[in-house]
Amino acid sequence: MAMNAWNRFRSNGNHVLGWNRNALVAISVFIVFMSSAVADVQRRDQDEAAWKSLRTQHFGDRAIADGETVVTLDAPYRAEDPAVVPITITDLRAGSDAPAIRRIWLVIDNNPVPMSAAFEFGPAARSATIAMRVRVNSYTYMRALAETDDGRLYMVKRYVKASGGCSAPIGRDLDAARENMGQMRLRRVRVDDTDTTRTQLMIRHPNITGLQMDQLTRLVEPAHFVDAITIRKGDALVLDSTMTFSLSANPSLQFNVADHAEGDLHAHVHDNKDNEFEQTWPAATGTGDKTTDDGTTS
Numbered sequence: 001m002a003m004n005a006w007n008r009f010r011s012n013g014n015h016v017l018g019w020n021r022n023a024l025v026a027i028s029v030f031i032v033f034m035s036s037a038v039a040d041v042q043r044r045d046q047d048e049a050a051w052k053s054l055r056t057q058h059f060g061d062r063a064i065a066d067g068e069t070v071v072t073l074d075a076p077y078r079a080e081d082p083a084v085v086p087i088t089i090t091d092l093r094a095g096s097d098a099p100a101i102r103r104i105w106l107v108i109d110n111n112p113v114p115m116s117a118a119f120e121f122g123p124a125a126r127s128a129t130i131a132m133r134v135r136v137n138s139y140t141y142m143r144a145l146a147e148t149d150d151g152r153l154y155m156v157k158r159y160v161k162a163s164g165g166c167s168a169p170i171g172r173d174l175d176a177a178r179e180n181m182g183q184m185r186l187r188r189v190r191v192d193d194t195d196t197t198r199t200q201l202m203i204r205h206p207n208i209t210g211l212q213m214d215q216l217t218r219l220v221e222p223a224h225f226v227d228a229i230t231i232r233k234g235d236a237l238v239l240d241s242t243m244t245f246s247l248s249a250n251p252s253l254q255f256n257v258a259d260h261a262e263g264d265l266h267a268h269v270h271d272n273k274d275n276e277f278e279q280t281w282p283a284a285t286g287t288g289d290k291t292t293d294d295g296t297t298s
Contacts, residue, residue, distance in 0.1 A: 050109050051141065058105070058115055059153065064145065067154030071101065071128075073144040075158045082136045082165030084248045089144045094127030094256075099148040101128035108246055110140035112166055112211065116246035122237025124261035130239075131198065131254035134246050135165035135209070166245065167211040170221060174214060177206040177249075182277035184267060189254060198254040201231065201267055203277070209245040226251050228270040233283075234263020 055064070074088040091101050106117040121128045128146065136142075143157045171177060183204040188197045203226060210223030225245040231238040231253075238257055257265070262283075269277040 048141070050114075051107075051143070054107060054109065054114050058107075059145070062153055064153045064155045067144070067146055067156045070148070070154040071104070071144055071146045071156055073142065073156045073158050075142050075160050077159065077161060079136060079160060079162035079165075082162035083168035084133050085136050085160065085162060085165065086131070086133050087142065088131040088254075089129065091128035091146075093148070094129065099150040099152070101146045101148055103147040104128055104130060105143075105145040106134075106246075107143040107145065108134065108136060108140055109143070110138045111135070111244075111246050112137060112209075113244045113246065115244070117241060117243040119239055119241045120237075121239050122232075124233040124236035124238045124258050126256035126258040129198070129254075129256055133248040133252055135168070135248055136160055136162035137166040138163045166209045167213075169215050170206065170208060170212045171215075171249070174206060174216075174221070177204070180204045181206070182269065182275065184269070184277065184279045186265065186267075186281050199257055199265075200252060200254045201229070202250065202252045203229075203269055204250055205269075205271065207245055207247060207249045207251060224273055225271060226269055227272045228268075229253065230268045231255070232266045232268075233257055233261035236261055236263075238265075 070092055072088075072090045072092060074090070076085065079085045087106075089104055089106070093099070093101055102121055104119045104121075105115065107114050108116045116134065117132070119128070119130055139161050140159070141157050142160050143155055145153060145155045147153055181204055185202045187200050187202075189200045190197055205226050207225040208221045208223055209225065210221070212221055213219065214221050223245060225243075226247065227243060229239075229241045229243070229251075231240075238261070239253075239255055241253075243251075264280050264282050266280045267278065
């Protein structure tokens with residue numbers, strides 16, 4: 001009987017100890033989770049403090065309203081590759097009677113140069129929707145600000161977890177990249193597996209940030225990047241843009257050309273070393289933005 005009592009005590013004790021171990025593990029996981037969450041909140045609070053300074057620097061005391069009904073910013077919460085982060089800024093007012101979007105700014109708060117790109121849209125643009133690939137240097141808020149025809153400013157933001165995008169190693173064959181620099185292609189791309197399409201301009205350019213190391217020489221290469229792109233349809237402006245090295249290597253822009261716009265599509269590209277590149281794609285009358293990369297119409 002004494003032995004049975006001891007066995008029951010030992011069994012109960014092991015059960016209690018096992019429960020305690022499980023509880024301790026659960027508590028430890030909870031503490032780690034809460035610590036991470038608190039650190040994330042603190043980081044975001046710091047980012048918001050940085051934005052206050054950026055806002056004053058670039059927009060002064062202009063009122064900035066919530067832009068959720070005006071524009072959207074699609075960006076991955078956790079980027080697979082910090083040097084190639086796909087983003088899309090979508091114009092929600094296109095085709096409506098509301099004042100149209102004429103300018104968009106992209107701000108990446110924690111990039112070395114936060115004001116990453118600015119776009120002005122002309123009469124040959126069907127909308128102010130724009131898509132591109134960017135570099136993200138550290139965990140950051142990404143913001144899209146839109147100015148409408150009535151002079152009002154709107155903003156949306158997304159938090160992106162990525163780091164090292166601006167210092168990621170340059171590709172192994174930099175000489176080849178420089179040799180092909182300035183080559184361009186134009187094509188139509190489908191949007192979300194639907195019949196909706198956008199025009200995409202792709203530019204060969206190493207877009208060096210000045211923070212990257214050449215993998216062969218082990219030396220940091222001076223900054224060399226595209227800083228302006230202008231696109232016209234005939235004589236009418238589609239978009240005029242300025243940007244920094246926040247755009248990924250071999251910059252790419254997706255945009256919409258108005259269906260009524262006529263004439264050849266012309267792209268003018270400028271970089272920070274004062275190189276200029278131009279190319280024109282002929283289009284048949286009335287085909288709007290249906291020019292493809294080989295100069296034919298789809």
